[in-house]
Amino acid sequence: MKKWLSILFISLLLAASLPPLAPQAAVYVLTKTDTVIYSPPSGGNEAVLTPIAANTNVKVIEEQEARIRVTWQGVNGFIARENLLMEENEEPAPPSSSFIRLEADAELLEKQHGTYVKTGRLLTGEVFKKTGTENGYVSFVFGQTTGYVAEAAVSTLSEASLAGGVQPGYTYQNRAITRKTTDLLYSKNGTLTPLGRLQSGVALDTRAAYRDYYIVDIGGRTAYIRKEDVTLYTGNYVDPFKTITYTQMVQDLKELVLWHPDIASLEVIGKSVDGRDLYALKLGTGKEEILVNASHHAREHITTNVVMEMADQYAHLFKTNGSMNGYGVRSILQKSAIYFVPMVNPDGVSLVQLGAGSAKNKAAALKLNGGSSNFAAWKANVRGVDLNRNYPADWKNICCDPGKPSSQNYKGPKALSEPEAKAMADFVQKRSFKTSASYHSSGQIIFWHFYQSGARKSRDLAIARKVSQKTGYSLVAARSNPSGGGFNDWFIQNEQKPGVTIEVSPYVGNRPVPLVYFSSIWQQNNSIGLMLANEKIQ
Ligand SMILES: [Zn+2]
Structure with missing residues (x-):
């Protein structure tokens, strides 16, 4: 009651203080x-x-x-x-120059760091509501930001009807990026008609979804963009609870780079036997670099899920300035960079997931598999070389070699005979990684030792212990005569830096780790990349 009275009182006061309206106004x-x-x-x-x-x-x-x-x-x-x-x-406000009409096709611009940058084109004859004028440009609303066209390209109107109109009532909103050159459409008597177009890679805010389109406000009008022409920011591109194929991985990697151009970039470091590109995703802008790789062994492809999920979550946490298990992601990735190679052996992984039809030479793959179409137990690359026995680390003395191409354990005709192993070795030599983590399954154990001694041995043991503390996996004891040929054997020997081989999942037999294990594996390993990037290694 009291509140009502005071509102009434204030209203009366306001009404009394207003000048009377002129009769003709x-x-x-x-x-x-x-x-x-x-x-x-x-x-x-x-x-x-x-x-x-x-x-x-x-x-x-x-x-x-x-x-x-x-x-x-x-x-x-x-x-x-x-x-x-x-x-x-x-x-x-006086409507004398509220609207603009394009007298010629004009560049659509946005302001980036104080400079006007071209993002698209608007068509002759189109009319927009303007919001201001600056530096020879006319501005108008575009998504949640501002668009510009050159003042010279437009005439101004005091009254105008805006074709397509404004549709009220939407609350849904999302950040989008155009995947390719994209039409900006409006509803002209019920038919979607271009009013302009956007370049590829333009970021904008959509206001609503409508059938196959997203709606974007532009200069007081409703524009439509085909859903297939844009990608939306979700902050979550990788689904680690399902099998990640090579094709899916490549799509997810490209999505990550598209949304995180400030910290993410993608590099092809070589090609597989069957010609698939081998990808390395760089995340971070700092000088100290580490390497995290997965799926040397085909049937161990759940490790690709682990590494891809790391990249996905770290990138989002960087953007949102978040942390994971106490690691401040932004500050770590500003001081360091993590290179993820999420699938070293894409041909082998494809054999396991999709069968012989995924190989260029289907007959040869079936023959190597003893005629069976079930590749669940396959570890090697597509021509039967075990990539984690192909590195030049005491390669001559590798134990238990079958001496010919096989689904597992064949070390190859010579060290680095395989393009996948060669690509990894070249990549390591091109860069200067302070640590390497190689993901395998299974066994819940950590290999870390390959003939290093003295200060290097204690340094590397300290790192391995930290990984062990986080994962709960046990350290494999240093042996005087380890079997070599593994990626990390070579990394430890060649780079003289710590390399940990992390075997996730309890032992499940000669088959891929079932996806139901992913949740616990993720809890055990989620911050390993950040932890290693954050370590000071001398
Ligand atoms: Zn393995």
Whole structure:
């Protein structure tokens, strides 16, 4: 009651202090809600002329009982009285130059770090509501930001109707990036017609989804963009709870780079036997670099899920300035960079996941597999070389070699005979990694030792212990005569830096680790990349 009284009192005070309206002044009122302007009823039908948003100033022409005739942006029609705030409003800013009309096709620009950058094109004849003028450009609303065209390309209008209109009532909103050159469309008598186009790689905010389109506001109008032409920011591109094929991985990697151009980049470090590109994803901008790789062994492809999920979550946490297990992602990735090679053996992984049909030479793959079409136990690359026995680390003395191509354990005709192993070795030699983590399955153990001694041995043991503490996996004891040929054997020997081979999952036999294990594996390993990147290694 008290509140009501005080509101009434303040209203009276305000009313008393306002100057009286001049008798001839046009009367403007505000819409109370998102509503519509409709045509005069004829034969009981009212046609919607245009939707109109809440808090829009409309000019009153005539008051009728339940409806008010108004004009707004060239539209003359009725709004239900209940949808208007029937208190006289100040006349809006003089409309002398509220609109622009393109007199020629014009570049659509946005401001990036103070410079006007071309992002697309708008077509001759199109009309937009302008918001301002600066430095020879006219500005207007574009998504949640501002678009510009050169003042020289436009004429100004005081009154205009905006083709396509504004659709009220949407709350859904998402950040999108165009995947390719994309049409900006508007509804012209129900047909979507171009009003301009955007270049590939332009970031914008969508306001709503409508069938196969996203809606973007541009200069007071509703524009449509085909969903297939853009990608949305979700902060979650990798689904680690399902099998990740090579094709899926490549798509996810490209999505990550598209959304995180400030910290992520993608490099092809070589090709597999069957010609698949071998990808390294770099995450971070710092000098100290580490390497995290997975799926040397085909049937161990759940390790690709682990590494891809790391990249996905770290990138999102960087963007949102978040942390994981106490590791501040942004500060770590500004001081360091993590290189992820999530699938060293894509041909082998494809054999396991998709069968012989994934190989270029299907007959040869089937023959190596003893005629069986079940490749679940396969570890090697597509021509039967075990990539984790192909590195030049005491390669001559590798134990238990079958001496010929096989689904597992064959070390190859010579060290680095395989393009996948060669690509990894070349990549390591090109860079200067302070640590390497190689993901395998299974056994829940960590290999870390390959003939290093003294200070290097204690340094590397300390790192391995930290990984062990986080994962709960046990360290494999240093042996005087380890079997070599593994990636980390070579890394430890050649780079003289710590390399840990992390075997996730309990032993599950000669088959891929079932996806139901992923949750626990993720809990054990999620921050390993950040932990290693954060370590000081001398
Ligand atoms: Zn393995």
